Structures are given as structure tokens and as C-alpha cells.
Amino acid sequence: MNPDYIFPIGQIYRKTQQEEEETSRFSDGKSHWVGNYENFKKNIKAHLRREQCGRCVFCRRIIDESQCPATIEHLLPKAIYPQFETLPENLVLSCFSCNSQKREKIPLIDSMQSVNLENYPQSASDFTIVYPYKDNYEDHIDIEEKTCLAFKKSAKGEKTISLYNLNRERLVSARKSDLEYKKNQKYIRR
Numbered sequence: 001m002n003p004d005y006i007f008p009i010g011q012i013y014r015k016t017q018q019e020e021e022e023t024s025r026f027s028d029g030k031s032h033w034v035g036n037y038e039n040f041k042k043n044i045k046a047h048l049r050r051e052q053c054g055r056c057v058f059c060r061r062i063i064d065e066s067q068c069p070a071t072i073e074h075l076l077p078k079a080i081y082p083q084f085e086t087l088p089e090n091l092v093l094s095c096f097s098c099n100s101q102k103r104e105k106i107p108l109i110d111s112m113q114s115v116n117l118e119n120y121p122q123s124a125s126d127f128t129i130v131y132p133y134k135d136n137y138e139d140h141i142d143i144e145e146k147t148c149l150a151f152k153k154s155a156k157g158e159k160t161i162s163l164y165n166l167n168r169e170r171l172v173s174a175r176k177s178d179l180e181y182k183k184n185q186k187y188i189r190r
């Protein structure tokens with residue numbers, strides 16, 4: 001197994017006292033993500049970057065921030081589930097491009113979809129996609145070396161590939177260049 005591929009995310013971020021206060025300011029049942037929680041956002045982002053070895057949680061490529069910013073993705077969309085908008089278990093790091101694919105789709109099994117959910121789903125089987133805190137990505141998705149296409153190894157894999165559009169053209173060609181780069185590295189004397 002590639003040592004970069006460590007899943008699930010080992011450590012759930014723990015808010016500091018100051019961040020608890022910062023993120024519990026609003027109680028109107030709306031999303032306040034934009035323009036708020038700056039301290040918390042900065043710290044959880046740094047934590048996730050370490051946990052995810054700098055990779056996007058969905059396409060698994062190293063996020064090159066000089067090209068494209070890393071974004072905090074809400075697994076349960078913040079517009080629909082504002083009660084979980086700063087809950088660490090709901091937050092993962094993704095590349096901008098993956099983040100913009102899913103939009104407001106809800107990755108939960110039917111019986112969990114109530115928007116009034118009080119408690120965050122606890123079991124990996126509550127999610128229809130690979131749940132990065134509890135599922136091992138490689139059990140569900142593989143990248144075929146020849147074509148560089150993602151292929152499903154399970155129903156969750158299939159859903160993750162479709163929700164995050166993991167075979168989009170630009171991503172597939174980026175995977176091909178990664179592979180070329182890796183091959184070329186072999187011939188470079190260190």
C-alpha cells in the first residue's frame with residue numbers, strides 16, 4: 001500500500017475553547033460559514049492538510065495551492081445542515097475542483113436524510129459515499145493505471161465517483177501527468 005494513502009482520517013480535529021466560542025455564536029439555524037469562524041477554519045485546514053498528507057480527500061491528488069486553493073468541504077452541505085457547519089466530523093479538505101462538483105447533494109442513506117437531524121451520523125454505513133473518517137478509500141475506489149480512470153469497487157465507490165465526478169477529463173489527464181512524472185523520477189540521479 002502506498003504510504004501516502006492513509007485512511008480514514010486518523011484524528012478528528014478538536015476545537016479549542018476559543019474556537020468553541022467562535023463557532024457557537026449563532027443560533028438562528030442558518031449557515032454563517034462565509035465571513036465567520038476565521039480562526040477555526042485556519043486551524044482545521046492545517047490539521048486536515050497534515051492528516052490527509054496534503055491530498056484531496058476525493059481525487060487523492062496532492063493539492064498544489066499555487067495552482068488551486070484547498071477548500072474545506074462540508075460532507076453534509078452547510079446550506080441544508082447548518083447545524084453541522086463547524087462540526088469537525090463533517091469537514092474534510094478537498095481541491096477546489098472536487099469541491100465544486102457535489103454542490104448540495106446529500107450523501108446519506110434515505111432513512112438518515114431528515115434535515116432536522118440533531119446528531120451527526122455515526123456509522124460509515126449511514127453514508128452513501130466513502131466517509132473519510134471511517135471508510136478506507138482503497139476498499140471502494142481504485143485508479144486503473146493504464147487508463148488513469150477511477151473505477152468502483154463497491155456501491156459507495158460508485159456513488160463517490162459520480163458525486164465528485166472523479167473521471168472528469170481534466171482530472172484524468174492530470175493523473176496521467178502525475179504518472180509520467182513519477183516514471184521520469186526513476187531516471188533522475190539524486
Ligand SMILES: [Zn+2]
Nearest residue numbers: 056059095098
Ligand atoms: Zn480533488
